[in-house]
Amino acid sequence: MAVYTEVGDDELRAFVALYDLGEVLACKGIAEGVENSNYLLTTERGNFILTLYEKRVAPEDLPFFIALMDHLAHQGVPCPTPVRARDGEALRQLCGRPAAIVTFLTGMWPRRIEPFHCAGLGSALAALHRAGGSFAGRRTNSLGVTGWRRLYEASAARAGELQQGLAAELGDELAFLEASWPQGLPSGVIHADLFPDNVFFRDREVSGLIDFYFACSDFLAYDLAICLNAWCFEPDGSFNVTKARLLVRQYHAARPLNATELAALPLLARGSALRFLMTRLYDWLNQTAGALVRPKDPLEYLKKLRFHRGISGPAAYGIDV
């Protein structure tokens, strides 16, 4: 929950005057999203989201994200559509930050995950991957397998502050994954951060996918593995195989997974768990006084990592291989 940049009323009025959106009626900071400042902007044309991109988003990546949302929205994916100003530009500056206005999506993200959410997510993720197939943009996944060693080295020396022996366990896992990471799986644009707070539902159907600011080019099945971790564990740490089965089955129905992808899922899930464990660990070790965001628990992802390490194969996800 965060608004890092306060937008003055004069600056905002001048900014919105560049668009065909009518007069600003209201603008309120939204207590969601940890990376950027988001405002719910109400104009005479309705509700929109105004985003100011903060320091964690590289400005040079923004054209990729904007073009991707534009492409996906036009392919029918229920994602925010960048709104262009009268000069045709969707990306500009506000209060010294890159900023964009996107369409407002209806729906709410699920606070308590039920199996039907996972089924809807599977279909939506497959549709996203299919729509991304015709997108020309490319962006390296800086938080993918080739970036993990850097992440590890940024926290390893102090990992013991969180849990004794953690550095060694992470180091072993990292070495194993680097050596055995699959190659040549079907690739394309992935969301790479499709947690429940980035998926809106309305009447039990997916009504919106948001927050494309980790999107990149990588294995499509890795995106599915991220969702397995983010959606299919219960708050008590147990793995819900019913949810996993629905997620994978609905995904598979719309974008069939080949045998190599299916076989690789446990490995991809370990990699995804390691990635979120390490970024959370970094944030946990580098908290700043007065920060407005509570760091998420890194150890949640250690438990998930160990679960995937302990299974015998993808059948553990309820998949008929």
Added chain:
Amino acid sequence: MAVYTEVGDDELRAFVALYDLGEVLACKGIAEGVENSNYLLTTERGNFILTLYEKRVAPEDLPFFIALMDHLAHQGVPCPTPVRARDGEALRQLCGRPAAIVTFLTGMWPRRIEPFHCAGLGSALAALHRAGGSFAGRRTNSLGVTGWRRLYEASAARAGELQQGLAAELGDELAFLEASWPQGLPSGVIHADLFPDNVFFRDREVSGLIDFYFACSDFLAYDLAICLNAWCFEPDGSFNVTKARLLVRQYHAARPLNATELAALPLLARGSALRFLMTRLYDWLNQTAGALVRPKDPLEYLKKLRFHRGISGPAAYGIDV
């Protein structure tokens, strides 16, 4: 900026179904307000504000606040109007908290105060006081002069952690104000917390007054003194007499201040400065790890207190007495 209580989608749907508001389209936590959890609720009928009352608001006070907003809104004050469910109730429970839906007000609160804001504020405050004249409800100001000693005692022993000698200065000020606090000034319902983030403007006019959760019965001129402190000092600590003159003059034009009130203004301003200094000091001394709200600077109000202590009379506010 805060959302303390997460509202689940199922709970929310069931709650909103009790109202004639149509289907919930979206609901987003607002990063404003430090006392309660506020959501921008979009339904088929438009935008509303959903508030969950957190622990700082006494449940027994809520009927007063709801009735007051209802009364003021019907008197033409641009304040949130409580929305009644089909059973006629505006106040109910959601996620174990008292909760209410109120109308959404357009406008934005000013980040940089200009003189015209103070003029508009003066008129709006007088209109609020006049409209409150026909309101039957009463609520003791627990943060008024009779409550200050309790506030003082809650922090005095540790006040030196903020600034050496602060406890003594506060103690002297408190004793002086208790002995010389005016009596018998015109009283009624006051807002008691009309800071810039509680006043919306649109096209240079006041379009909304919000956050009535400190409203109480007290001297009307004390409310004006709170505004003098909150609106008429520059960020560098200097007092802007142009803003003060506009504030008081516009107030006086709509609700004439008598000679006793005018003469009492410096004392009321000292009292108001002491009150905010002491509540901020308490919050500063009692920060909790992981809090989502940065404590405001108590010393800002020490400077304001000293300013009012140093003037010779209300003429220092630009008032022709």
